[in-house]
Amino acid sequence: MSQATLRVQRISGHAGSVPGEDTQREYKVAKLIDVTTCIGCKACEVACVEWNDMPFDETTFDNTYQTMPDTRWNYWNLIRFDEHQREDGTLMWLMRKDQCMHCAEPGCLEACPSDGAIVQYANGVVDFQQDKCIGCGYCISGCPFNIPKFNKETKRVYKCTLCTDRISQNLEPACIKSCPTGCLHFGSKDDMLQLANARAKQLKEHYDFPNAGVYDPPGVGGTGVIYVLHDVTNTEAYGGLPQNPHVPWTVKLWKGPLKWLGNAAMIGGLLGLFAHYLRFGPKEREDEDLQPRQGAPS
Amino acid sequence: MSHSEQIVPAGRILRYAFHERAWHWVVALSYIYLLLTGLAFWSPWLFWIAILLGGAPVSRMLHPWFGIVFAVGVLQMYRMWSSQMHFDDADRAWMKSMGHYIRNEDEQMPPAGRYNAGQKMLFWGFQICMVLMIVTGVIVWFPELMPRNLMLILRLSIFVHASAALLTIALFLIHVYMTVFAERGAFGSVIRGDVSLKFAQRFHPGWYQEITGRPSSPRK
Numbered sequence: 144m145s146q147a148t149l150r151v152q153r154i155s156g157h158a159g160s161v162p163g164e165d166t167q168r169e170y171k172v173a174k175l176i177d178v179t180t181c182i183g184c185k186a187c188e189v190a191c192v193e194w195n196d197m198p199f200d201e202t203t204f205d206n207t208y209q210t211m212p213d214t215r216w217n218y219w220n221l222i223r224f225d226e227h228q229r230e231d232g233t234l235m236w237l238m239r240k241d242q243c244m245h246c247a248e249p250g251c252l253e254a255c256p257s258d259g260a261i262v263q264y265a266n267g268v269v270d271f272q273q274d275k276c277i278g279c280g281y282c283i284s285g286c287p288f289n290i291p292k293f294n295k296e297t298k299r300v301y302k303c304t305l306c307t308d309r310i311s312q313n314l315e316p317a318c319i320k321s322c323p324t325g326c327l328h329f330g331s332k333d334d335m336l337q338l339a340n341a342r343a344k345q346l347k348e349h350y351d352f353p354n355a356g357v358y359d360p361p362g363v364g365g366t367g368v369i370y371v372l373h374d375v376t377n378t379e380a381y382g383g384l385p386q387n388p389h390v391p392w393t394v395k396l397w398k399g400p401l402k403w404l405g406n407a408a409m410i411g412g413l414l415g416l417f418a419h420y421l422r423f424g425p426k427e428r429e430d431e432d433l434q435p436r437q438g439a440p441s
Numbered sequence: 442m443s444h445s446e447q448i449v450p451a452g453r454i455l456r457y458a459f460h461e462r463a464w465h466w467v468v469a470l471s472y473i474y475l476l477l478t479g480l481a482f483w484s485p486w487l488f489w490i491a492i493l494l495g496g497a498p499v500s501r502m503l504h505p506w507f508g509i510v511f512a513v514g515v516l517q518m519y520r521m522w523s524s525q526m527h528f529d530d531a532d533r534a535w536m537k538s539m540g541h542y543i544r545n546e547d548e549q550m551p552p553a554g555r556y557n558a559g560q561k562m563l564f565w566g567f568q569i570c571m572v573l574m575i576v577t578g579v580i581v582w583f584p585e586l587m588p589r590n591l592m593l594i595l596r597l598s599i600f601v602h603a604s605a606a607l608l609t610i611a612l613f614l615i616h617v618y619m620t621v622f623a624e625r626g627a628f629g630s631v632i633r634g635d636v637s638l639k640f641a642q643r644f645h646p647g648w649y650q651e652i653t654g655r656p657s658s659p660r661k
Binding site for chain 1: 481482483484485486488491497500501543583584587592595596597599600603604607610611614615618622623624625643
C-alpha cells in the first residue's frame, strides 16, 4: 500500500501536505477515443460492467443505438448516440464513448469536502475512494461532464476508475481491451496526443473533415481521456460534450474568495470580540444590582 | 405576553416565559450542531469535528434533519416575536448611537424597548438566513435528483448555503458574546427567565416602563 500512497498527488478535503506529490517519475496516462472509427458495438460497455463486477440493471430502448439515457452508478461507460445532419444534408451517426474524463484539474475533487474521498494519482487518474465518501454529492455539482453518480442504497458516489486495478498491473483498461475496431487506445498522454494529432491530420487532409481535431480541453487543465472528433468546433453534437468545460465558477468562488473571506471574518471576529472584552469589559455588572451601593454614581 | 405562570423573586421581572426559553434552546442546540458539522464540511482543517461527532457520513446524514429542527424553531420564533421586532424611530436613533453602545457608554444611548435595534437585527438576520439555508439546504440534501440542465441551481445552492451560514456565524458570535460576556444577566434571562429590575431599566427602559407602569429613571 505504501506504493499506492506514493502515487497520490492530490487529495480532496485534505489539510496539509500530500504524500506522493513529486515523489515519483510517473508519466501521465490517457485514453484516446477515436470517435471517427467507433461503430457503437458496446463491447466496451459490457467489458466495463464485467471487469468491475457491477450488478446489471435494465437498459432502456428509445429508438436509438444508445443503451440508456445516461451513465449510472453501476454503468460507468456509455456510448452516446446522435444522428447529426451535415450541411450538405447527409446524415452522420455520432458515437461517443462517455465516461469520466480524468481532468488534470478535477472539479469533483475540488468540491469534495471529505478527506481522501477523491484522489488524483501521479499518473493523472482521478479515483473515488468510496470508504471515505460521505455522500454529500458536491462532486456531482463540481463535475463539468456530469459523471459522478449517486447510489441511493450505499449513499456513495461512483464513477470510472480508469481501471486503476488493471493499469497498476500493466494491463490496459477493460474498455480498451475489448474494442474490436481499434478506435480505443491507451498509453502515455504524450503518445496518445501524438497519435490523436496524426489521426486528426489524416481526417483533415485525406477525408472531408476540415474541422477535425483533438479534444483535450484546457479549461480543466487537459483530460486523461482525449477524443478525435470529426468536428471540434461543434463538440455539443457528440452527446452534449461541453465545448469549453471549466471547473464551475461557483466552486471556484466558494473554494477561493468565499473561503478566505469567511475564514478571515471568523478568526477576525473571535479576536475582535476578545479584544473588545479586554478593552471595554462587560457592561455594568449584575452583582451591583444585587447589592446596590448606596450613593454610588450610576 | 402573560406572566402569570411564573412567580419571580422580588426585584426581578420575567423576561422570557418558559415556551420562549424552550424554543430558544431548540434553536440554539440545533444551531450548534449545524455549526459544528457545517464547519467540518467547510474546511479540511476542521474536518476532525465531523469525526468527533460520530463520523463524517453520520454528520452528513444528520445535518439536514437538525436543519429542519432549526428551521421549525426559527419559524416559531417568528410567530412569538416578530410583532415586537418592527424597526421604529427609536431603533434608528439607537443605530446612530451604536458607537456608544460598543464603548459601553450605555447612559448615552437612546432608550430601547423590549428589544434594542441590535437584537432586532439579529432576529431578522437569522430569519432571512434561515429561509436561505432551508431552501438551499433541501436542494443540497438530494444532489442526485438535480437534472443536468438545472445543475446551476445545485451549484448556486451550495454557494448560497455556505454564504448564509457565514452570516449567521457573525450574528451568532456577537449574540453569544453580548449575552454571555458583555450584558451580565442576559444569559440568565434565557435560562431562568427573569432579569433584575435594574437590568430592565438600564438596557430596555421602554420595556421597563411598559411592564411596571413606571417611567424609568431619567437618562443622562
